[in-house]
Amino acid sequence: MMGDATAPRRLMVDRETKPKLPPYLKLRHDAGRDRWVLLAPERVLTPDQTAVAVLQLCDGEQTVTEIAAKLAKEYSAPVDVIAADIVELLQDLADKGYVKG
Amino acid sequence: MTEELQANAHVQTVTVDDEPTTGVEGANDITAELCALAPIGLLAELTHRCPLQCGYCSNPIELERVANELTTEEWCDVMRQAGEMGILQIHLSGGEPCARKDLEEIVSTASEAGLYTNLITAAVTLKRERLEGLVKRGLDHVQISFQDVDPENAERIGGYPGATQKKLDVAGWVTEMGVPLTVNAPIHRKNIQSVPAYVDLAIKLGAQRLEIAHAQYYGWAYLNRAALIPTYEDTLASIEFIEEARERLKGILTIDMVVPDYYAKRPKPCMGGWAKGFMNITPAGKVLPCHAAESIPELEFDNVKTRKLRDIWMDGSAFNAFRGTSWMKEPCRSCAFKNIDYGGCRCQAMAMTGDPRNTDPACALSPYHAEMVNFAKEETAKPPTEFLYRNPRNAADVLKAKEETLLPAE
Numbered sequence: 480m481m482g483d484a485t486a487p488r489r490l491m492v493d494r495e496t497k498p499k500l501p502p503y504l505k506l507r508h509d510a511g512r513d514r515w516v517l518l519a520p521e522r523v524l525t526p527d528q529t530a531v532a533v534l535q536l537c538d539g540e541q542t543v544t545e546i547a548a549k550l551a552k553e554y555s556a557p558v559d560v561i562a563a564d565i566v567e568l569l570q571d572l573a574d575k576g577y578v579k580g
Numbered sequence: 581m582t583e584e585l586q587a588n589a590h591v592q593t594v595t596v597d598d599e600p601t602t603g604v605e606g607a608n609d610i611t612a613e614l615c616a617l618a619p620i621g622l623l624a625e626l627t628h629r630c631p632l633q634c635g636y637c638s639n640p641i642e643l644e645r646v647a648n649e650l651t652t653e654e655w656c657d658v659m660r661q662a663g664e665m666g667i668l669q670i671h672l673s674g675g676e677p678c679a680r681k682d683l684e685e686i687v688s689t690a691s692e693a694g695l696y697t698n699l700i701t702a703a704v705t706l707k708r709e710r711l712e713g714l715v716k717r718g719l720d721h722v723q724i725s726f727q728d729v730d731p732e733n734a735e736r737i738g739g740y741p742g743a744t745q746k747k748l749d750v751a752g753w754v755t756e757m758g759v760p761l762t763v764n765a766p767i768h769r770k771n772i773q774s775v776p777a778y779v780d781l782a783i784k785l786g787a788q789r790l791e792i793a794h795a796q797y798y799g800w801a802y803l804n805r806a807a808l809i810p811t812y813e814d815t816l817a818s819i820e821f822i823e824e825a826r827e828r829l830k831g832i833l834t835i836d837m838v839v840p841d842y843y844a845k846r847p848k849p850c851m852g853g854w855a856k857g858f859m860n861i862t863p864a865g866k867v868l869p870c871h872a873a874e875s876i877p878e879l880e881f882d883n884v885k886t887r888k889l890r891d892i893w894m895d896g897s898a899f900n901a902f903r904g905t906s907w908m909k910e911p912c913r914s915c916a917f918k919n920i921d922y923g924g925c926r927c928q929a930m931a932m933t934g935d936p937r938n939t940d941p942a943c944a945l946s947p948y949h950a951e952m953v954n955f956a957k958e959e960t961a962k963p964p965t966e967f968l969y970r971n972p973r974n975a976a977d978v979l980k981a982k983e984e985t986l987l988p989a990e
Contacts (some may be wrong), residue, residue, distance in 0.1 A: 487786075489831035503720060503760040503788075505696060511666040512614065518696040520721040520760045520789050521836070523594045523620055523668055525610055530590035568590050574830045575593070576788055 490573040490580040492543065492566050498578050499539030506534055519577055533565055537578065543569065596621035596858075598671040598700050598723070599838050601796045601850050601925065603870070604857030608919075615857040618666035619893060622695075623860040623871065626655065626672060626686070629679040632702045633739035634727060635967030636768050636808055638798040639675065640874055641978050643970075644863040652682040654885065656689040658861060661889040663693025673700040675863070684713055691718025698723060700764070703750040704743050711750065715757050722754045723762035723791070728770075729777040737770055739969050751785045760788040767818065768795040768808040769964060775818040779825050782833055790833055792822055794840040798872040798927060803978065804967035811960040812843050842956040846917065847924025847940035854902040854926060859893060867892045869899050872927040876936045902926050902936070909937050911945040 492498065500506070505518040506526075515531045517524035526534060532553070536546045547562035554561070572578040594606030594614060604611060604621055614620050628643040650658070662670060670690050677683055678701055690697045699714065703724045711722075724747055728734035731744035754761045763782040767775065775792060782790040794815070797805045810818075819839060826835045841848050851858050851870045860868040866881040867889065873879060879898040882891075893899060901907065905918050912923040923929075924940020932941045933948050941948035968974050 487832050501760070501788075502758055505720070507694070509666070509668070511617070516668060517591070518668060518720075520723075520762055520834075521595060521597050521669070521698065523596055523614065524591050525594070525614070526591045533590075564589075572591065576831060576834050 490578070492570040492573055492578070492580070494542065494544045494547075494562055494566065496543050496569070496580050497539055497541060498537040498543065498546075498569050498573075498580065500534065500537050500577065501579055504577055506531070517577070522575075524577070529564070530568060533568060537569075539579075594620070594857075595836070596669045597791075597836065597838075598623055598673060598698065599791070599793055599796070601798075601848060601870075602836075602838055603851035603853075605849070605852045611852065611857060614668075618890070619857050619859045620666075620668045621671065621858045622662050622667045622669070623671045623673055623858070624655070624658065624686075625861065625863050625871075626674055626677045626680045626683070627863050628675040630674060630676040630702065630970075631679075631704050631740055632676070632727070632743070633969035633971045634737060634766070635800060635804040635969055636737075636766050636795040637800040637970040638796060638871060639970065640799045640872070641803060641975050643675075643972060643975050648864040649680075650863065650865045650884070652685055654865060655682070655686050658865075658884050658889065659686060659690040659693050659695065661884075662690075663695055665890045665893070668696060669698065670695040671698045671700055676702050676705065678703075678706050678710070684717055687714050687719050688717040691720075696720050701725075701750075702738070702740075702743075702747075704740055704746045706746075706750050708749075708753050711753055712757065715759055719759065721760050721762065722750075723764050724751055724754070725764040725766060726778070726781065727766065729774045729781050730771075733771060733774075739971075748785075751787070755786040761785060762789040762791055763787045764791045764793060766793050766795060767810070769810045769814075769960070770808070772810040772814045772818055775821055776825075779822075779829070779833070779835070783829070788834060790835045792818070792835060792837045794818075794838055796838065796840075797842075798875070798931075800968070800970040802931060805955075806959045807965045807967040809842060809956045809959050810840070812957065815840055815843055841924075841928075841940075841942035842952055844942050845944045847921050847928075847942040849921045850925035850928075850940070853922045855893075855899040856903070859889075859899075867896065867898075869902070870927065873898060875927050876930045878936070907937055909939075911943075912939050915945070 509516045547558050551558035551561050569578050592610045697719050698721045700723045727737040734744050765778040795801050795808050822837050855869040860871050865884040881898050882896045926936040928940050929938045930936040939946040941952040
């Protein structure tokens, strides 16, 4: 039946996910505006400082737990709160096709 | 506004669409911040030459001659200026951008200038080696139009035999090379039944994005609108299908939808507001606030040959003509939605009411609204008709006929 094609599945992000950015996403510091931008097909995303810190660690090798541990140390914040925040952030980006597992 | 454009705690999203009417769309504060000193999107119409002849094309009837096209160096200079002034994305379009033999140099320069480069192509003339070369030079994203999913109908609509297989080949190479692919689906009466099949096609091809772009009636499409407007029922069904598919395909396929406004109650926020975040350059170098702006006779356009892009953006008279809200007449002036839809589309107001300052007839508050809706309902009640193919010969005929009607009555 038409409209029923299934192919790649939706990524459900959890603490074991090893997130990475697809190669076509460009995380770039925009000097003129003095802010970070994430460039994607016909989209400009504006990550805040926290999102930039997370995205820079999404290398496909570290798990969400490991990323959370690093950031918890850096920002002296509770690791559990940070991990939950990262899962939410990455799930949102994954649903837009901008984070892969 | 789609769900995607709502603010996330840490990341906001702004669309920088190539569609002539969408432009830049996102939450007001972040869009205003990004576009304070420069637009974030630039549509570069490199040429009006095109191997296809689609009657839904929104290019002007009067197609630009090859001899008037900007030179390689002029386009490269545009790319450098765009990067310096803070433009973030460039849409290389046309006509068919691949008709320019110097596309490679333009892509290289755009990429070196830091621009995210989108190639908007019909793909029928694009060879694998050429695509590889463009990707090496920094091409970031390829968008391929499919005139229908059914090959026979697609080839009839585009007037190009064998088009579908060529497009499928190119789409396969794009994804193989790890470059994101957008499937562009230009929707009108002759293919609206294929909306579900387009979703399947996009998934099968491994596309990152699908653009369900209901025809917007400018240029050739305006000329052909009687043949192109889909029925109200088909329009609604297609929108409902896409809304459901979007939810079902979260994380698998991004679906953008440009909806037809002849059946709307509220006008579209055309371009995300006049001269707010987007600019357009014609093959001859004229700088426009939107794709169809040349249809407004009172406007004068600067050319990149004689003025810097940034000056044009900040001070160009055509850009300032309908920026903000002070140009508005009633009912826009006192309307609660004036900073949401900006009174709709200036070109549509011009085409249907003769005054670009009037409310877009797509708005239910426009005195011309009923006329617009009736036109759509009357045309769609009739059996389907053929559209006029977009090609230089038909352009000459249409322009000649127009001149004749303008002769004084005596």
